[in-house]
Amino acid sequence: MNFEFKSGKITIPDANLEYYPNFLNNELANSYYKTFLNTLEWEQYYIKLFGKTIPQPRLTALYAINSEPYTYSALKLQPIPFTEELSFINSKILELTGSNFTHCLANLYRDGNDSMGWHADDEKELGKNPIIASLSLGAVRNFQLKHKTDSALKYALALEHGSLLIMKGSTQEFWKHQLPKTKKEISPRINLTFRTII
Ligand SMILES: O=C(O)CCC(=O)C(=O)O
Numbered sequence: 487m488n489f490e491f492k493s494g495k496i497t498i499p500d501a502n503l504e505y506y507p508n509f510l511n512n513e514l515a516n517s518y519y520k521t522f523l524n525t526l527e528w529e530q531y532y533i534k535l536f537g538k539t540i541p542q543p544r545l546t547a548l549y550a551i552n553s554e555p556y557t558y559s560a561l562k563l564q565p566i567p568f569t570e571e572l573s574f575i576n577s578k579i580l581e582l583t584g585s586n587f588t589h590c591l592a593n594l595y596r597d598g599n600d601s602m603g604w605h606a607d608d609e610k611e612l613g614k615n616p617i618i619a620s621l622s623l624g625a626v627r628n629f630q631l632k633h634k635t636d637s638a639l640k641y642a643l644a645l646e647h648g649s650l651l652i653m654k655g656s657t658q659e660f661w662k663h664q665l666p667k668t669k670k671e672i673s674p675r676i677n678l679t680f681r682t683i684i
């Protein structure tokens with residue numbers, strides 16, 4: 487299935503997606519990319535897969551305005567307080583969406599070998615129909631979505647430097663998403679997903 491892409495609303499069935507390619511201008515995006523690469527408290531986490539302990543193919547850091555932990559894919563992360571830069575971005579997203587997010591999950595994809603597999607952000611603590619705002623910085627990576635029950639429904643978009651993708655409504659209930667590996671020689675990419683834990 488082909489969907490024509492425009493800035494703003496992306497109309498796919500059972501989902502509610504919005505994409506803002508120039509959410510941060512290039513200068514601001516460059517500056518945040520450098521700052522976050524160097525100053526966020528990146529950690530390597532490990533997951534158990536078929537009895538083996540393996541490193542996740544990315545580095546992660548969890549930030550929040552409170553001390554609520556976030557549990558996903560069998561990891562329970564304790565948050566660090568928002569930095570000044572994260573608070574600024576959160577307030578810019580609040581202006582756009584009206585949502586005041588409590589948590590920011592940061593992921594660092596060091597190169598094309600780093601990735602995130604198919605999943606939905608449908609943890610109980612996010613509530614029903616959560617709104618998630620995803621800011622991308624650095625290398626452009628392909629973001630794929632597939633419908634959970636209708637295998638004909640697929641969608642992909644390139645998440646650009648400084649862009650914001652908003653997933654809301656029934657998106658997490660009906661769709662999974664992933665960030666696949668790529669063989670291209672690419673520089674690091676940082677993704678910040680702002681969420682509210684209730
Ligand atoms: O890196 C991305 O764009 C996706 C991240 C994601 O899906 C998540 O953190 O749940």
Ligand SMILES: [Fe+2]
Pocket residue numbers: 605606607663
């Ligand atoms: Fe996700």
